[in-house]
Amino acid sequence: MTRNIRSAYEKLLTRTKDLIVLSTAQSIIHWDMETMMPPKAVEQRSQQLALLSRISHKMSTAPEIGKLLNTILTSPQHDTLSEVEKRNIHLIKKSYDEQTALPEKLVAETAKQQAITVNTWKKAKKQRNFAKLKPELEKLVTLNKQAAQILMQVKETTTPYDALLDEYEPKMTASTIEATFNNLRQGLTALLEKIQNSHNQPDTSILRIRMPTEKQRKIAQALTQTLSYDTITPAAGGRIDETEHPFTSGYYDDVRITTHYHLDNYTSAIFSVLHETGHAIYEQNLNTEWKYQPAGSPCSFGIHESQSRLYENIIGRSKEFWTHMLPKLKQISAPVLANVSLSQFVHAINKVEPSKIRIEADEVTYNLHVIIRFQIEKDLFADKIRVSELPEIWSQKYKEQIGVNIENDSEGVMQDTHWPSGLFGYFPTYALGNIYSGQLIATLSKDIQDWRSQLAQGKLEKIRVWLTKNVHSQGDLYDPADLIKRVTGKSLDAEPYLKYLREKYSTLYGF
């Protein structure tokens, strides 16, 4: 009997390994499309991607997987499996049940409608014309509602929207998020008011100094080296390229980041490089023992974002980090930043100001953007609002909650690609990432009490090792809520993040 369950488990893992290896090949093809592909190749590339996803879908829904799972789960020897083995089976079963539950026709139709909606969105955004996007987005929402209804049964969630949330942040529910986001929003709003009332506002003109791309590349190199993300040695497992929108792509020994160098906004690339490096370090430090196993993957989108935001903001916008880095930045960019002082620079990169565009938002107002999206998504999938009402509701919420006037839908509801891409339930993970990063840094501060002074000396190794031990190497062994509980001893809680912000900004803005 033990041999029987063992053999079934090994067969299951072999199939899963193939699926994971295939997905890493798909990643390379995607990455190439964004970075290297000659422009004429668009049609060929869509053929390649469509074929690979058909192959992947066929492999991941093979009835043999269901049989092997059944053999294992009904075996009296089931308890002889280790914790990791049980987790692997849980993750394989979850994915198999979900993928087989969705009718192939619905999957294909949704994929097609996504492509159409993204294309329409690009044009509609250019023309500032939501009416153009509306009919396509309506179709896409309808298809996603159908999928959510099915997934709700499989995942046993109480609402369709919770089933969507579970795709990105397993086991997370809208009610938990709502309660936490309410606390977060109150704290942020109060903090924002204090910052806005402060007379000590930063001079951001030093961020507009023109910086040639070649120098910005060297700065990016210096940053990744400081963070120990290797893109240059003969043992490198990373690389940096340039794309319209920065992203991270890869698995274990091949994790690549991209950035965009803006001539008149050199800190844009600095923070996108720090952000993406945070993602990359997570992927590169997953547990090598579980490579090619489901447990050897990142935990969730929120946990992933906690790592990128921790490196981008908590580390990357701290006074201590720039105590070490500003001299290097000055040296590389010489002579343009020669007269900039440390406090001047740190205050400038932490300028807080309510704005219309999420991806340009500062650390304090960023989550307000995300919270609005969550509120709207939740109501959309509860049939409380219709697609046609999105622009009005969006503008109203931005006025009330962030205090800005949306003048056209391109800087409003059409600013992000997520909804036209069919990513519903994804936005909350951005704010969850920030909240997690606050909880993690609070715990890290207890274990490494001098982490800030280490940072000031450019020493990030202990921080990285702590994150690897507690987060990266845990892979997908736990659902995100369980991981956070194990590491910090606490449930999801916005307070540590708010505390971190209050301490930082009261010092910077003097209140």
Add this chain to the structure above:
Amino acid sequence: MTRNIRSAYEKLLTRTKDLIVLSTAQSIIHWDMETMMPPKAVEQRSQQLALLSRISHKMSTAPEIGKLLNTILTSPQHDTLSEVEKRNIHLIKKSYDEQTALPEKLVAETAKQQAITVNTWKKAKKQRNFAKLKPELEKLVTLNKQAAQILMQVKETTTPYDALLDEYEPKMTASTIEATFNNLRQGLTALLEKIQNSHNQPDTSILRIRMPTEKQRKIAQALTQTLSYDTITPAAGGRIDETEHPFTSGYYDDVRITTHYHLDNYTSAIFSVLHETGHAIYEQNLNTEWKYQPAGSPCSFGIHESQSRLYENIIGRSKEFWTHMLPKLKQISAPVLANVSLSQFVHAINKVEPSKIRIEADEVTYNLHVIIRFQIEKDLFADKIRVSELPEIWSQKYKEQIGVNIENDSEGVMQDTHWPSGLFGYFPTYALGNIYSGQLIATLSKDIQDWRSQLAQGKLEKIRVWLTKNVHSQGDLYDPADLIKRVTGKSLDAEPYLKYLREKYSTLYGF
């Protein structure tokens, strides 16, 4: 009945399209490995490549293909199929029969032994130690002999070696090659003697001028633009990158070349770029109506090489081409080549000298290297010589036929990667390519009588259009011998190539 054969044909084509699309995805992954991949990713990459070839093998040997072929071939409506449709079926059947004839165990063992032998070859070459390579190469040859025995039955060739030749140059036989190579060798040897006896030897010191990589990149750009291989506009279907060994990779709208810039040998990159561009232009100008069909592929390795050698040598080393290009070269490289005259430059890039290394050989002696490899391969697969005798036979032939002394096996039998990579029957296609290029240019000269004066004005469009009409757009509609016969009216014949060489070199060397 017609509907039945139609439906079977469409199903077959759909499967074949998937296989071709998959192979283009594999190409991208290969290209990335050679150009972009972080060094740490070697193990992951081998997993990806192995998985994709397993998937490809499974798809291409699916029993359903055999059934569809049978339905079509036994149908009374078979004659209603068009020429292209029949060719597609022929090519699908050929590939299916060959792939299903080889036992999976033999294929897997050969793939493994190839990887081992290449690795061993790299070390043995460094250590100048053939004894190290010998046992692995012996195993590889044995496996290839087994495969050749099986393929001989399927392909109905008279010898195992002819079955290997057919893999690269369909329907070509060793006896045809031998007769043609004998003529070629006699002509080349006589020409070489005249060149060596000439007192008018070129000054090649101008080829050793140090040229910074950045300038060499600009030269490469100017060359590809002149040849209409687009790597820069928003409609580009190509790109140039840098690798240890130059190669071309791609299909239709995405065909990429690589080169290697040597600081002290700037013409190396010039001629590798011209060579690879010749390959790329072929791939980009295949028949778009047959895209994703077997007929929409290049004809053979020899025909492919005819295009690269035609652009590299017949065009690229001609006085006329440099009449147009030398001023541009001088401008880009200014001031280092300012005092070089056209005749001085053209004579230098056509320096003829017997040497040990094939890839460094000039136009006249190059084929002598290939002929020796053919002679050895043929005898090896006829069991007339053993792997252990290779070094001795190699050295003896180089002494007799090229007049050089091989001092160690690394500059002898171990110089090329082909045999350790299991490529037996491949070498002859290099010389066949040259022979074809001679036959093609003789015919082109009749159709475009002023092609040389057009070249002198930098006008390559008519030449390209002629090659596309007669070669590129014919795809794989005919076997190579048939294609050459249709285009030139003649069978395989070394004489036009010899004539081209005699005319060119008698002018250059004054005899």
